[in-house]
Amino acid sequence: MSATRLDGTLCAAAIRGELTPRVAAFASAHGRAPSLHILLVGDDPASKVYVGAKERAGVETGLHVSVHRMPATSTREAVLGMVYQLNEDATCDGILVQSPLPAALGKKAEQDVFDAINPSKDVDGFHPLNVGLLVQGRATLAACTPSGVIELLERSGIAIAGTRAVVIGRSEIVGKPMALMLLQRDATVTICHSRTKDLPAVTRDADILVSAIGRPGFVTPAMVKAGATVIDVGVSPTSDRQQVASLFGDRSERLASFDKKGSTVVGDVHPGVWDVAGAMTPVPGGVGPLTIALLLKNTLVAAESRAAR
Amino acid sequence: MSATRLDGTLCAAAIRGELTPRVAAFASAHGRAPSLHILLVGDDPASKVYVGAKERAGVETGLHVSVHRMPATSTREAVLGMVYQLNEDATCDGILVQSPLPAALGKKAEQDVFDAINPSKDVDGFHPLNVGLLVQGRATLAACTPSGVIELLERSGIAIAGTRAVVIGRSEIVGKPMALMLLQRDATVTICHSRTKDLPAVTRDADILVSAIGRPGFVTPAMVKAGATVIDVGVSPTSDRQQVASLFGDRSERLASFDKKGSTVVGDVHPGVWDVAGAMTPVPGGVGPLTIALLLKNTLVAAESRAAR
Numbered sequence: 001m002s003a004t005r006l007d008g009t010l011c012a013a014a015i016r017g018e019l020t021p022r023v024a025a026f027a028s029a030h031g032r033a034p035s036l037h038i039l040l041v042g043d044d045p046a047s048k049v050y051v052g053a054k055e056r057a058g059v060e061t062g063l064h065v066s067v068h069r070m071p072a073t074s075t076r077e078a079v080l081g082m083v084y085q086l087n088e089d090a091t092c093d094g095i096l097v098q099s100p101l102p103a104a105l106g107k108k109a110e111q112d113v114f115d116a117i118n119p120s121k122d123v124d125g126f127h128p129l130n131v132g133l134l135v136q137g138r139a140t141l142a143a144c145t146p147s148g149v150i151e152l153l154e155r156s157g158i159a160i161a162g163t164r165a166v167v168i169g170r171s172e173i174v175g176k177p178m179a180l181m182l183l184q185r186d187a188t189v190t191i192c193h194s195r196t197k198d199l200p201a202v203t204r205d206a207d208i209l210v211s212a213i214g215r216p217g218f219v220t221p222a223m224v225k226a227g228a229t230v231i232d233v234g235v236s237p238t239s240d241r242q243q244v245a246s247l248f249g250d251r252s253e254r255l256a257s258f259d260k261k262g263s264t265v266v267g268d269v270h271p272g273v274w275d276v277a278g279a280m281t282p283v284p285g286g287v288g289p290l291t292i293a294l295l296l297k298n299t300l301v302a303a304e305s306r307a308a309r
Numbered sequence: 310m311s312a313t314r315l316d317g318t319l320c321a322a323a324i325r326g327e328l329t330p331r332v333a334a335f336a337s338a339h340g341r342a343p344s345l346h347i348l349l350v351g352d353d354p355a356s357k358v359y360v361g362a363k364e365r366a367g368v369e370t371g372l373h374v375s376v377h378r379m380p381a382t383s384t385r386e387a388v389l390g391m392v393y394q395l396n397e398d399a400t401c402d403g404i405l406v407q408s409p410l411p412a413a414l415g416k417k418a419e420q421d422v423f424d425a426i427n428p429s430k431d432v433d434g435f436h437p438l439n440v441g442l443l444v445q446g447r448a449t450l451a452a453c454t455p456s457g458v459i460e461l462l463e464r465s466g467i468a469i470a471g472t473r474a475v476v477i478g479r480s481e482i483v484g485k486p487m488a489l490m491l492l493q494r495d496a497t498v499t500i501c502h503s504r505t506k507d508l509p510a511v512t513r514d515a516d517i518l519v520s521a522i523g524r525p526g527f528v529t530p531a532m533v534k535a536g537a538t539v540i541d542v543g544v545s546p547t548s549d550r551q552q553v554a555s556l557f558g559d560r561s562e563r564l565a566s567f568d569k570k571g572s573t574v575v576g577d578v579h580p581g582v583w584d585v586a587g588a589m590t591p592v593p594g595g596v597g598p599l600t601i602a603l604l605l606k607n608t609l610v611a612a613e614s615r616a617a618r
Contacts, residue, residue, distance in 0.1 A: 128441030135440045135485055162504050164511075170492060176444055183479060183500055188511060190499040191492055195471050202473075202497060 003230070003277035004156075011152050012289035016061050019293075019300055023062040026303055034303035035064040036094040036123065036295075037086050041079055042072035042102040051098050057292045063299055072102045076109045080116050087118040093303035094123035096295070120306055123298040126172065134177060137184050140305050141298050146178035148290025149210065149231050150185070158208070158229050158279060161186035166206035168192045168199070168219070168268070174212040174233050182208065199223065211268035217247045219269040227278035233287050234268030247271055312539070312586035313465075320461050321598035325370050328605055332371040335612055343612035344373040345403040345432065345604075346395050350388055351381035351411040360407050366601045372608055381411045385418045389425050396427040402612035403432035405604070429615055432607040435481065443486060446493050449614050450607050455487035457599025458519065458540050459494070467517070467538050467588060470495035475515035477501045477508070477528070477577070483521040483542055491517065508532070520577035526556045528578040536587035542596050543577030556580055 027033040036058050040051050051067060058065040068082060079101065086092045095117050101110045119129040125143040133139040153160060165187035169175035175191060183189045192202055203209055203223040211219045212233035224230060238244065239262060241255075248254040248271055258264045267283030274280060281287055336342040345367050349360050360376060367374040377391060388410065395401045404426050410419045428438040434452040442448040462469060474496035478484035484500060492498045501511055512518055512532040520528045521542035533539060547553065548571060550564075557563040557580055567573045576592030583589060590596055 128445055129438045130441065131444045132437030132439065132441030135444060135489075136437055136481055162506055164506075172445055176492075180444075183485075183502075186502070186504040188499065188501050188505040190497065192497050193492075193495070195495040196497040197471055197473075 003274045004279040006152055006156050006229075006231075006279050006281045006286065008148070008152060008281055008286040008289045011155055012148075012293035014155065015151060015290070015293040015297060016057070019061050019296055022300055022304075026300065026307070027062065030303075030307060032091060033062055033064040034093045034300050035066065035091055036096065036299045037089075037092050038065065038067045039070065039079070039082055039086075039095070039097045040067055041070045041074050041098070041105075044100065044102075047098045047100070054096070054292055054295060058296055058299070061296050063296060072104070074102070074105075076105050076112065079105070079109070079113050083113060083116045087116075087121065093121060093306060094299035095121045096123055121302055123295060123302055125177070125298065131172075131177070134180050134184075141302060142181070143173055143177040144294035144298060145174050145212075145233060145287060145291045146181050147294045147298075148287060149178060149233070150181050151294065152231070152281070152287070152290055153208070153229070156279065160208065163187045163207035164190070164205050165208040165210070166190045166192060166203050167210045167212065168203065169212035169233075171212065178210055178212065178233075182210075213268055215268055216243060216266040217268070217270040219273060221270065221272040221276045224273050224276045226276055228276075230269055230273055230277040230280040231287065232267035232269040232281050232283050235265050235283055235288060236267070237263060237265050239263040312583045313588040315461055315465050315538075315540075315588050315590045315595065317457070317461060317590055317595040317598045320464055321457075321602035323464065324460060324599070324602040324606060325366070328370050328602075328609055331609055331613075335609065335616070336371065339612075339616060341400060342371055342373040343402045343609050344375065344400055345405065345608045346398075346401050347374065347376045348379065348388070348391055348395075348404070348406045349376055350379045350383050350407070350414075353409065353411075356407045356409070363405070363601055363604060367605055367608070370605050372605060381413070383411070383414075385414055385421065388414070388418070388422050392422060392425045396425075396430065402430060402615060403608035404430045405432055430611055432604055432611055434486070434607065440481070440486070443489050443493075450611060451490070452482055452486040453603035453607060454483050454521075454542060454596060454600045455490050456607075457596060457603045458487060458542070459490050460603065461540070461590070461596070461599055462517070462538070465588065469517065472496045472516035473499070473514050474517040474519070475499045475501060475512050476519045476521065477512065478519075478521035478542075480521060487519055487521065487542075491519075522577055524577055525552060525575040526577070526579040528582060530579065530581040530585045533582050533585045535585055537585075539578055539582055539586040539589040540596065541576035541578040541590050541592050544574050544592055544597055545576070546572060546574050548572040 055065045086095045114126050119127045125141045130141050134142045165182040167175050167179045170191050170193045179189045179191045200223040204225050208229045210231040214234045216236045244258045265284050364374045395404045423435050428436045434450045439450050443451045474491040476484050476488045479500050479502045488498045488500045509532040513534050517538045519540040523543045523545050525545045553567045574593050
């Protein structure tokens with residue numbers, strides 16, 4: 001293993017450490033802490049875990065966090081009504097609707113609900129107005145995961161300007177905003193996806209390679225230029241022992257740990273890439289913790305921006 | 310010269326021919342033609358020429374076109390006031406503020422004025438909300454020039470999905486929306502710019518190469534893969550005889566024509582690329598006419614969309 005480990009947990013702790021005094025200063029100036037309101041509709045177990053983690057992290061950083069739980073049977077109108085109420089609430093700084101909404105509401109409903117969030121409270125950065133401002137290089141609130149990747153690169157002293165950057169995946173949440181943020185910082189950016197031909201030839205050009213597709217071990221050593229910075233955004237939970245053994249080796253610590261717990265999370269990047277890359281994020285402990293840190297930062301920024309108007 | 314000539318004038322005529330019956334149908338259904346309102350502030354000679362061309366083309370296609378002329382001494386508030394008035398005017402379907410605004414108003418004023426346009430009337434597709442919707446693959450109104458390039462590619466039977474596409478230039482008006490539109494159509498897209506290193510190595514990977522930087526003859530044959538489709542968005546007026554001679558040759562028709570008129574317009578792509586590319590747009594007669602055709606189409610689409618709500 002030769003690549004430098006880009007430690008997302010440490011980086012996230014540093015970011016959160018910087019937020020704490022700003023949060024306190026806001027609270028002191030405005031008589032209330034910046035507030036994050038999370039809307040959790042239904043009983044998706046993974047969503048409950050994510051919301052719990054966001055709530056804990058927010059409270060630890062001094063934010064006021066309210067979780068609004070609505071039953072899985074909620075109508076589209078009820079969910080929209082809750083969003084409108086939070087839009088109007090002057091003490092609400094950030095609104096996060098946990099995805100996915102119950103399937104019964106339909107895909108269109110999720111889009112409608114996300115679109116209904118006041119852009120100045122859109123701490124996920126998903127509203128099209130905020131996405132457009134990101135394209136134009138003047139976003140106040142941008143998607144948390146790619147923002148976290150930028151923080152990690154910059155705080156690790158990894159140059160972005162003038163590099164070739166390749167993003168695998170073109171989701172609205174990671175791939176596209178990631179590409180736009182790298183472009184904004186003067187990288188020459190290529191976006192790849194399922195329709196890309198000869199992907200390894202493209203990715204081998206990358207000085208910075210970001211994978212965000214959620215396919216365990218997809219990025220192999222042959223796809224990576226020697227010395228490249230590799231950012232693994234994929235986080236796939238697995239309970240498949242054979243998959244873990246094949247990725248990490250029969251006698252790996254990871255497999256031993258898997259055998260104790262019965263499950264683990266694996267990234268898009270094959271562990272063999274550690275021998276090729278110059279710097280790389282682990283999974284877990286890479287991009288994951290940064291996403292939450294940037295959510296907290298967005299909440300503070302939303303509060304400060306609204307207060308400054 | 311071996312490359313197929315992608316004739317923008319013909320393509321634009323085809324698009325406008327398709328618009329005419331739709332415009333007539335709208336007029337018949339609503340008792341008025343779809344209307345385009347152009348705001349022209351100041352006396353920039355080039356702007357007057359552009360506005361005149363847009364007005365003529367609009368009227369020819371059956372649109373109602375109003376040009377609102379304001380003096381160069383207009384205040385920011387007066388210009389914004391005109392935009393607000395047009396936003397409120399139910400008979401106004403499309404608003405175009407001709408750029409640049411007088412320098413005296415400042416760069417920030419231009420952004421403020423563009424942002425003030427009701428997104429549903431934003432026929433230039435510059436409003437951040439429309440840009441964000443483009444990123445998310447659900448734009449109703451998108452920038453005219455890259456939309457015109459897509460029309461030209463599709464109507465010429467040039468496949469986009471699965472290709473490598475390279476865009477030189479990252480402007481808000483062409484480069485970025487062009488890249489997003491190609492990505493949306495399943496190309497693997499790379500955006501290059503002034504900070505790109507070894508640009509020829511990047512552009513030689515392109516099956517579709519779009520140049521939009523406004524530097525005459527910048528794209529040389531050595532930068533182009535044999536058989537690639539080359540789209541020249543650059544339009545630079547020149548009165549430099551030596552430049553024309555060096556680009557087109559001492560005994561070229563273009564130089565003879567230049568010697569009669571004293572000026573011409575040249576593209577980003579060196580004429581030598583005709584011998585390498587598989588298909589290519591000329592300048593003039595390539596992308597230029599398409600931009601206006603798409604402006605007319607956007608005006609009709611804006612009118613139809615507002616009427617359907």
